[in-house]
Amino acid sequence: MTSLDELPLRDDLRGLTPYGAPQAPLPVALNVNENAHPVPEAVIEDILADVAVALDGVNRYPDREFTGLREALADYLGHGLAADQIWAGNGSNEVLQHLMQAFAGPGRTAFGFAPTYSMYPLITQGTGATWVAGTREDDYRITPEDAAAQVAAADPDVVLLCSPNNPTGTPLGLDVVEAVHDAARGIIVVDEAYQEFAPKDAASALTLLPGRPRLAVSRTMSKAFAFAGARVGYLAADPALIDALRLVRLPYHLSALTQAAATAALRNSRTMLRMVDEIVEQRDRISATLEALGYAPHPSWSNFVLFGGVDDPKHVWQELYDRGVLIRDVGIPGHLRVTAGTEAETTAFLEALASIGSAS
Known part of the structure; x- marks a missing residue:
């Protein structure tokens, strides 16, 4: 089987890796900042x-x-x-x-x-x-x-x-x-x-x-x-x-x-955007609960929260994965990122994280 190194690839592309956010069939996927609400x-x-x-x-x-x-x-x-x-x-x-x-x-x-x-x-x-x-x-x-x-x-x-x-x-x-x-x-x-x-x-x-x-x-x-x-x-x-x-x-x-x-x-923009307020509510709920759990959430104007105070991001990511919750390790030391999902998804994430107990 031919390898990439054997092809006449552009020199400036050698050694690069493609964009690859993890995709996994988990019950709660909060890793790529999707809108978890279906179209009405x-x-x-x-x-x-x-x-x-x-x-x-x-x-x-x-x-x-x-x-x-x-x-x-x-x-x-x-x-x-x-x-x-x-x-x-x-x-x-x-x-x-x-x-x-x-x-x-x-x-x-x-x-x-x-x-x-x-x-x-x-x-x-x-x-x-x-x-x-x-x-x-x-x-x-x-x-x-x-x-x-x-x-x-x-x-x-x-x-x-x-x-x-x-x-x-x-x-x-x-x-x-x-x-x-x-x-x-x-x-x-x-x-x-x-x-x-x-x-x-x-x-x-x-x-x-x-x-x-x-x-x-x-x-x-x-x-x-x-x-x-x-x-x-x-x-x-x-x-x-x-x-x-x-x-x-x-x-x-x-x-x-x-x-x-x-x-x-x-x-149908008015109907489509009605879900934004609920997403913002869950985002703010995530931030408040993360702080209560001893983590350090950063202020967010988006549909996700980056939070610090994570002793071992890879370990916490895997523990959440094993509990059916997929979030994102963005490569910032001591940090992880989570998308604000539905109320049920947010609850599942917060309960799973609380069960790990790994805030610094």
Whole structure:
């Protein structure tokens, strides 16, 4: 059997490992920040009706510009956005890949403040660019002054700002985004995959788009919309930046079925987002109980909680696994991360963790 080492793989890809969050058929899976709530039945029926219409013409290529979906996304985001300021792809990772293909690539660099989303370095390296990791404060926050200084010193072609940050849940102030934008010459991407779980009065980087053609704000339907299996991500930016992404996308990259399903889901956004409040309630319950158990949960504006004070993360992870609960070891010493699930799933996690008794 041929091994990977025997193939003429690109030199810069040798030694890398693919993204690989554990997948296991356990009763309680809280490791990849999915929305544990199913799509409401009434919304499913509406989506199926639109998909059926799309199937009737599936022998033809889909709308290459996914016009209807872009209009629906612009309407959902608000902030005076128009369809020509919207882009979408098969998950936000593909949207980020389009950005990296257009503005990074061989001989260029991408920068982010570590620890952050583990796919950023992989997407960067996959497009032939070099990943440069900055640093955060001990509580994982970033000050505008330090952020600007690090970006100016690194002089990257692309800056990726995760807000709220994954895997820490840390919020990112708009003053940091502005400082980074002013210090950088390249593209600034604010990844707001978890924005719907932030406090309702939390400002979005979408408010910073006017007059900043180098700024893009990405979102996903995987989390708040419970649409992880549908693979729909999107961004908002200046129309000129959107035009740049057309240069690297594959033809007809969004299927007619994807466009139909996503558009129907957006039409039902109020119903779809009702579950967000319950997820936030369980997130806060997790944080409070973790603290009572002697752990150190970090403040989170997302649908997950990173917690420290774990003597032996690998041991605790395995003990939880053996009890039917799957969470995530993100590689931060003394820490583990858990997704806020349903009330029953949250209870199962907290009871399992309490039975281990391994807080520092």
